[in-house]
Amino acid sequence: MDLYEHQAKELFARHGITVPPGRVAATAQEARLIATELKAPVVIKAQVKTGGRGKAGGVRLAPGPAAAENEARRILGMDIKGHTSHTVLVEKATGGFEEYYAAFLVDRANRTLLAMVSSEGGMDIEEVAATKPHALARIPIDALTGVDLDTARLLAASAGLPEDVHDAAAATLVRLWEVMVEEDALLVEVNPLACTSDRRVLALDGKVSLDDNASFRHDHAAFADGADDGGLEARARAKHLNYVKLEGQVGVIGNGAGLVMSTLDVVAYAGERFGGVRPANFLDIGGGASAQVMADGLEIILSDPDVRAVLVNVFGGITACDAVANGIVAALQTFGEEGPRCPIVVRLDGNNAELGHRILSDAGHPMVRVVTTMDGAAELVAELAAA
Amino acid sequence: MAIFLTKDSKVLVQGMTGAEGSRHTARMIAAGTDIVAGVTPGKGGQSVDFGERRVPVFGGVAEAMAETGADVSVVFVPPRFARGAVEEAVDAGIPLCVVITEGVPVHDTLRVWARAQAAGTTRIIGPNCPGLISPGQASAGIIPADITSAGPIGLVSKSGTLTYQLMYELRDIGFSTAVGIGGDPVIGTTHIDALQAFQDDPGTDAIVMIGEIGGDAEERAAAYIEKHVTKPVVAYVAGFTAPEGKTMGHAGAIVSGSSGTAQAKKEALEKVGVRVGKTPSETARLMREVMGSR
Ligand SMILES: Nc1ncnc2c1ncn2[C@@H]1O[C@H](COP(=O)(O)OP(=O)(O)OP(=O)(O)O)[C@@H](O)[C@H]1O
Ligand SMILES: [Mg+2]
Numbered sequence: 001m002d003l004y005e006h007q008a009k010e011l012f013a014r015h016g017i018t019v020p021p022g023r024v025a026a027t028a029q030e031a032r033l034i035a036t037e038l039k040a041p042v043v044i045k046a047q048v049k050t051g052g053r054g055k056a057g058g059v060r061l062a063p064g065p066a067a068a069e070n071e072a073r074r075i076l077g078m079d080i081k082g083h084t085s086h087t088v089l090v091e092k093a094t095g096g097f098e099e100y101y102a103a104f105l106v107d108r109a110n111r112t113l114l115a116m117v118s119s120e121g122g123m124d125i126e127e128v129a130a131t132k133p134h135a136l137a138r139i140p141i142d143a144l145t146g147v148d149l150d151t152a153r154l155l156a157a158s159a160g161l162p163e164d165v166h167d168a169a170a171a172t173l174v175r176l177w178e179v180m181v182e183e184d185a186l187l188v189e190v191n192p193l194a195c196t197s198d199r200r201v202l203a204l205d206g207k208v209s210l211d212d213n214a215s216f217r218h219d220h221a222a223f224a225d226g227a228d229d230g231g232l233e234a235r236a237r238a239k240h241l242n243y244v245k246l247e248g249q250v251g252v253i254g255n256g257a258g259l260v261m262s263t264l265d266v267v268a269y270a271g272e273r274f275g276g277v278r279p280a281n282f283l284d285i286g287g288g289a290s291a292q293v294m295a296d297g298l299e300i301i302l303s304d305p306d307v308r309a310v311l312v313n314v315f316g317g318i319t320a321c322d323a324v325a326n327g328i329v330a331a332l333q334t335f336g337e338e339g340p341r342c343p344i345v346v347r348l349d350g351n352n353a354e355l356g357h358r359i360l361s362d363a364g365h366p367m368v369r370v371v372t373t374m375d376g377a378a379e380l381v382a383e384l385a386a387a
Numbered sequence: 388m389a390i391f392l393t394k395d396s397k398v399l400v401q402g403m404t405g406a407e408g409s410r411h412t413a414r415m416i417a418a419g420t421d422i423v424a425g426v427t428p429g430k431g432g433q434s435v436d437f438g439e440r441r442v443p444v445f446g447g448v449a450e451a452m453a454e455t456g457a458d459v460s461v462v463f464v465p466p467r468f469a470r471g472a473v474e475e476a477v478d479a480g481i482p483l484c485v486v487i488t489e490g491v492p493v494h495d496t497l498r499v500w501a502r503a504q505a506a507g508t509t510r511i512i513g514p515n516c517p518g519l520i521s522p523g524q525a526s527a528g529i530i531p532a533d534i535t536s537a538g539p540i541g542l543v544s545k546s547g548t549l550t551y552q553l554m555y556e557l558r559d560i561g562f563s564t565a566v567g568i569g570g571d572p573v574i575g576t577t578h579i580d581a582l583q584a585f586q587d588d589p590g591t592d593a594i595v596m597i598g599e600i601g602g603d604a605e606e607r608a609a610a611y612i613e614k615h616v617t618k619p620v621v622a623y624v625a626g627f628t629a630p631e632g633k634t635m636g637h638a639g640a641i642v643s644g645s646s647g648t649a650q651a652k653k654e655a656l657e658k659v660g661v662r663v664g665k666t667p668s669e670t671a672r673l674m675r676e677v678m679g680s681r
């Protein structure tokens with residue numbers, strides 16, 4: 001789960017890292033109020049889970065409450081790389097600082113943790129990394145020993161931070177490391193890590209990504225988007241379905257994330273020959289493929305008004321195809337007399353495939369077409385969706 | 388021949404007395420696997436009957452190894468206990484530990500991995516993987532045994548069902564070993580480790596590699612293939628139409644230097660002479676061509 005900047009800063013504060021005072025606002029009036037309370041120039045910051053907000057005009061300085069209200073009005077609702085800013089962070093503007101960069105992350109390739117620190121932080125860190133790699137210190141961290149003050153000082157020194165901030169920076173780095181391990185984060189990034197003229201170090205930005213697999217040992221639920229917006233994804237979540245809404249017209253159900261991803265590709269290729277028909281969703285029903293899960297999946301997919309045909313693509317491994325076919329037949333019964341509102345193409349392959357096909361053809365449902373290959377099924381469903 | 392797992396492997400199952408563990412132990416036995424022990428803390432001294440076969444349960448891995456000569460462990464314990472279970476297997480020095488458990492926190496995997504590296508005695512496969520199978524010899528995990536046959540193709544994949552799909556499409560040619568390495572950000576055995584083992588295995592003539600979007604494992608595998616793999620490799624990458632994931636921060640991209648898209652992976656593989664199928668069936672077809680032209 002990715003956190004908003006204000007949530008990341010809340011975690012930082014809990015671990016003793018200095019962040020500017022501030023609060024979140026959902027309206028321009030609220031922003032004005034917060035600016036009034038802070039009695040100082042403020043920065044208004046778009047809250048979206050993506051980087052490059054500053055460059056997109058989503059981070060603006062406001063000298064007083066009136067300006068804060070104006071800037072908030074401008075930023076609220078702003079679209080940044082496909083993310084809408086529904087709230088803004090209003091925080092005290094820090095004056096006169098140097099910008100550093102600090103991050104801890106999982107290094108997949110080397111199967112370890114990695115620290116990256118630079119004295120040249122700010123909005124152009126990618127540029128720095130690309131053109132001056134020596135200016136970005138990258139140091140692997142042993143998962144068993146972690147980061148203590150000595151390691152942190154070494155990090156600060158390797159990054160070329162001025163000597164008189166090593167102590168303050170090291171103390172902050174140790175706390176950021178604590179956020180990383182104690183909160184089960186996959187990424188903790190601070191850019192800029194600011195150093196004021198009186199040598200205080202504070203986090204002006206925060207990007208934190210938490211490991212959902214570790215949720216059983218944390219109280220992070222409050223950070224989850226209260227996204228019960230009645231949308232399809234929220235409804236699917238409530239039914240424990242792994243569903244992602246896409247833009248196309250072909251509903252897709254399959255078992256196993258890899259197979260479903262592959263199905264989306266095959267549908268998109270076939271769709272190219274039928275006026276650009278595309279997959280409408282990702283839906284992985286996992287190994288079991290029981291009648292109930294199948295019925296829930298079909299119900300969600302068919303509630304998407306864009307869907308004009310559905311492809312069920314299941315590989316029968318441990319759950320053999322006859323069991324899957326019985327599940328589909330039972331699921332179709334939940335639609336009653338009328339049946340589903342659009343055609344369903346079923347492709348079953350693997351164990352007991354023939355038996356599965358027989359069960360479906362015996363059921364003789366008028367809306368169901370059985371195709372034996374994945375490519376053939378994609379072709380047919382694309383054609384049906386284009387018709 | 389095969390890699391990592393053969394008919395001589397003696398397999399113990401951590402979590403064998405649980406529902407998943409016992410269901411899949413029965414399947415592994417049916418696939419010809421020599422299951423010699425179960426391990427469940429506190430249940431030492433019991434035994435479980437699987438048809439003809441009575442499998443003794445031990446309280447710990449070290450004891451089970453000493454009593455039975457087990458050299459492979461398959462882990463079915465729930466996520467919150469997985470780290471402890473795998474650490475126990477590593478500390479006991481078991482040569483191969485296959486972690487099926489889905490949902491293990493990444494920091495746990497990292498600590499287990501660091502420990503296994505320090506010990507230097509245990510290969511870990513997974514977590515969050517379907518395991519591996521050497522058809523006709525043994526199965527360690529949950530890969531269905533009856534969808535394919537023994538033969539000269541080696542397969543390595545992040546995805547379970549795509550593994551099954553390709554194993555099934557190429558069942559007439561058959562497989563030396565199919566390894567599901569799992570899709571977690573941090574895994575014990577990588578594409579590269581499996582490629583290396585297949586290259587060295589006299590029973591493997593050609594290799595299928597299945598990847599999917601995210602990370603840069605496929606790009607690194609491509610670089611490895613260029614330098615070290617002389618056997619033909621056919622690849623498939625899933626996720627061309629997957630929506631671009633939101634990327635947080637800058638750190639990930641700075642580190643991997645790859646966009647992680649299916650297209651980037653395909654290009655990296657094709658650049659080193661690997662033929663990449665657009666669909667699973669086309670991938671199977673490419674493999675048939677490779678095998679036919681030999
Ligand atoms: N509280 C603050 N006081 C003063 N300046 C600030 C404050 N917060 C942010 N800034 C300035 O605005 C710039 C951009 O802000 P920030 O880094 O939070 O957004 P961003 O554009 O999303 O960053 P990134 O590109 O790293 O994702 C910072 O580099 C900093 O110079
Ligand atoms: Mg920033």
